Amino acid sequence: MDVAKYDNILSALSHPISNWSPERESAVLEPFTYIASNPGKEVRGKLIEAFNRWLNVPKDKLDVIVRVVGLLHNASLLVDDIEDDSQLRRGIPVAHKIYGIPQTINTANYVYFLAYQELASLRPDVRSRSRSSSLSSDSDHTPSPTYGQTDFSERLVLEHNLDLVVNAELLALHRGQGLDILWRDCLCCPTEEEYVDMVKDKTGGLLRIAIKLMMACATTNTKVDYIPLVDLIGIYFQIRDDYMNLQSNQYTEHKGFAEDLSEGKFSFPIVHGIRENPENRQIMNVLQKRPKTPTLKHHTISYLRDTTHSFDYTLAVLRTLERQARAEISRLGGNALLEAILDKLMVGA
Template sequence: MTTTDEINPFYHSLSGDRQDDEKLLEPIKYIIQLPGKLINQKLAQAFNYWLKISSDKIQAIDEIIVMIYNSCLLIDDIEDNSILRRGAPVAHSVYGISRSLNAATYALFVAMEKVINLHPTAIKVYAEQMLELHRGQGMEIFWRDNCICPSEADYKIIAIKKMGGVFNLIVKLMKLFSTYEEDLSLLVATLGLYFQIRDDYGNLKADKYTENKTYCDDLSEGKFSFPIVHAITTNPDHSEIINILKQQTRDIETKRCCIKLLEKFGSFKYTRNVLKKLDMQARAEIERLGGNPFLIQILDELKHWDYWN
């Protein structure tokens, strides 16, 4: 929780007016103050076991990633018509869509300004990975708005673009300051897919995960999450789930009906099995790269959520 009335100075533009920035970035400040852990920061520290870059560079990259992450949360909540974020009203319910959207995009450009000053080629990395992230997010929205259920293969490609875009940005920015030469792309893609599928599963399945959100809010969004994709593509003669999804309902009983169908079709069991395979693949790749106790610790923590059983 932020303990000052002012936002972290790092969020201010190098070329802007600080007092103006305080006003412009109020929605960002609001979301920063909400409780929550950022796995992205843990990943940066974990990958540094191999990359071994200086603490000041790690801090600068951490702050850039956190800025991007919070900006994307503001935009995601608008795109998804969300109600809650970490148990509190979403920023655009407090500040309005216009101010929240402007704050998010402004912060992304402030982040770009920081990236330009980080390293001569860092802006190329930033552009590449932000394009991938938005490609992933955009296709997810396209499927939702046109009620097109992707294949599992297409889902995985887009999930890697969306979540892997952020993870790749962390690793590739760090590698600009490292002599480490091993290719980490397979591990990053595996982790990105694992995190996205796990997030999808948790949203629909775990009570503890959803206690600070609306119940199964991915259903209210109409999102083709991984369990939904499995259920629809393996049961083409059943139209109940896709029709529920079309409604983007907030009705609890309708959502519970959908969850029962996902259980009936074996979609949660299938998702758990996929997650276990991805966990094993990530561990095998970490071992191939020489081992990394910090990444293993992250995987161990993620693996022992109550909803696994």
């Protein structure tokens, strides 16, 4: 062995040249590439396109936002599948069953930082807008607009910094996911109100990132706050997903039969079923068992359908949420693309 090659290592370290190659990058990203190459329903992408009918974000900025959200979304799925011990994602084996848990976790974390790196390309535009606003205020010797009078896009730019906007939503996402896991592992059934608050954080986080970044880069409708509608759509989407997990043959093909029961998850119909008849502990005991075979799952689904009527209740809630979403879309000026998305999401459509 030639030890002499280390004699002048300090000099070499003073002028570092990265040895990171495209081959190494590809190898480290394999779990991410695996899941990203098999896209799902792409609802978030369609929602971004729909909201852009209102916001008219320049294409170069919108492309960055789409990439950031795509990176964060797929990275979060890699971790979510580990936390839920899932077997299938989009009809194929989950990434960690192929690449292992350590590599998949590392890849997911790596992709989070890649998303922040992508976000950097939005910063010059943000800084220039902030400076121009500041210069305008100085030259006019007039006070800055009050919080209520400032455009929502300007508020995002001036008061938050886009890194902090994304960071706040990732914190919300992990808080929601943390509660979901805590309830599952402690076998503690939330109330419907607690469940909706959790979903607002967990499911709404990534969509809010997209729309808030779009609002910060918008060229039209900069005074409009679209976030309440975004939150409503996120809650609707998750409750619908919970219903379909227990009722849809298509979900069985892509994720397995009634996987929420195998995960011990307190989904919306399950929360209603438990709360509707709290003296009967059948569902709680089934969740504790994390059943993998169909027998207990079929029994629980029958109980939710015939005894507590939880699926009927869930459908009624979905119809109520959908009606409010459509009314809000109309109030905001109408949006045919958003209406079409809701049409496709309608259960039974």
